[in-house]
Amino acid sequence: MDAADLLRDTFGRVPKLAHGAVDGLTEGELSARVDSEANTVAWLLWHTGRGQDAQLAEAFGTEQVWETGGWRERFGLPLPAGSTGYGHSSREVAAVRAPAALLTGYVEAVAAAADEALGGVGPDDLDRVVDTRWDPPVTLGVRLVSVVGDALAHLGQAAYVRGLLLRAR
Numbered sequence: 001m002d003a004a005d006l007l008r009d010t011f012g013r014v015p016k017l018a019h020g021a022v023d024g025l026t027e028g029e030l031s032a033r034v035d036s037e038a039n040t041v042a043w044l045l046w047h048t049g050r051g052q053d054a055q056l057a058e059a060f061g062t063e064q065v066w067e068t069g070g071w072r073e074r075f076g077l078p079l080p081a082g083s084t085g086y087g088h089s090s091r092e093v094a095a096v097r098a099p100a101a102l103l104t105g106y107v108e109a110v111a112a113a114a115d116e117a118l119g120g121v122g123p124d125d126l127d128r129v130v131d132t133r134w135d136p137p138v139t140l141g142v143r144l145v146s147v148v149g150d151a152l153a154h155l156g157q158a159a160y161v162r163g164l165l166l167r168a169r
Contacts, residue, residue, distance in 0.1 A: 002122075002123075003121055003122060003123050003125075003126060004118055004119055004120065004121045004122065007118045007121060007144060008114075008115050008118045008119065010148050011052075011111060011114045011115065011118060011148055012111060012115060013152075014048070014052070014107060014110075014111055014148070014151050014152070014155065015104065015107050015108045015111045017152070017155040017156075017159070018045055018048065018103070018104050018107040018108075018155060018158075019104050020159060021041060021044070021045060021155055021158035021159045021162050022041060022045065022100040022103060022104060022158075022162070023162070024162075024166060025041060025100065025162060025165060025166075027097075027099050027100070029041070029165045030042040030097075030098070030099070030100060030103070031094075031096075031097045032165055033094070034161060034164050034165070036090070037090050038161070039093055039157065039161070040093060040094070040096065040161070041158045041161050041162055041165075042096050042097055042098050042103060043085065043088075043093045043096040044154045044155070044157055044158040044161070045103040045104070045106075045107060045154075045155075045158055046075070046077075046085065046096045046098065046103060046106070047084065047085030047088075047096075047154060048107060048150075048151045048154045048155060048158075049066075049071075049103075049106045049107045049109075049110045050066065050083070050084040050085055051084055051085065051086070051147065051150055051151065051154075052110050052111075052114065052147055052148075052150075052151055053065050053066050053084075053110045053113070054066075054082075054084045055143065055146075055147045056110075056113065056114055056117060056147060057113075058130070058131075059130045059140055059143050059144070060117045062113070062117065065106075065109045065110050065113050066106075067081075069106075069109050071106050071109065074102060075098055075102065075106075077095060077096060078095050079092060079095060079096075118144075121140070125140055126139060126140050126141030126144075127139050127140070127141065128140045130143050131143065
């Protein structure tokens with residue numbers, strides 16, 4: 001297995017986990033909070049997609065699926081167009097409301113774009129510096145590990161919240 005295959009396999013697992021995190025939840029439960037400041041399943045999935053989309057587009061010099069695929073319009077959220085969820089207030093978290101099919105559809109669209117971008121990645125590409133704002137500068141390899149790590153962490157949180165909501169029924 002080469003680097004591109006490994007990365008494609010890893011990023012390709014995200015949609016399956018997203019589907020599992022929303023399975024059996026009502027639209028109301030997707031937006032429910034287990035306490036007054038907790039993230040919702042809807043916000044966690046939306047943020048997973050937005051975080052991957054924005055960071056991969058920047059790293060590969062492509063457009064975000066959020067814009068090119070019409071996802072911003074489909075979600076119709078009362079948030080700035082470029083919002084990804086980083087630093088969101090409790091009020092902004094609560095504003096992210098969407099049905100499961102829309103949430104998972106966006107995650108799938110981002111995964112498809114990631115698969116395409118990752119298909120041409122070779123070992124030398126992983127050492128390319130993609131962000132000089134950090135010391136040391138961030139390479140593509142480090143950014144990809146960070147992006148998928150964040151996605152998996154958020155999906156684990158969403159699965160946990162799902163379990164709490166199902167248990168509370």
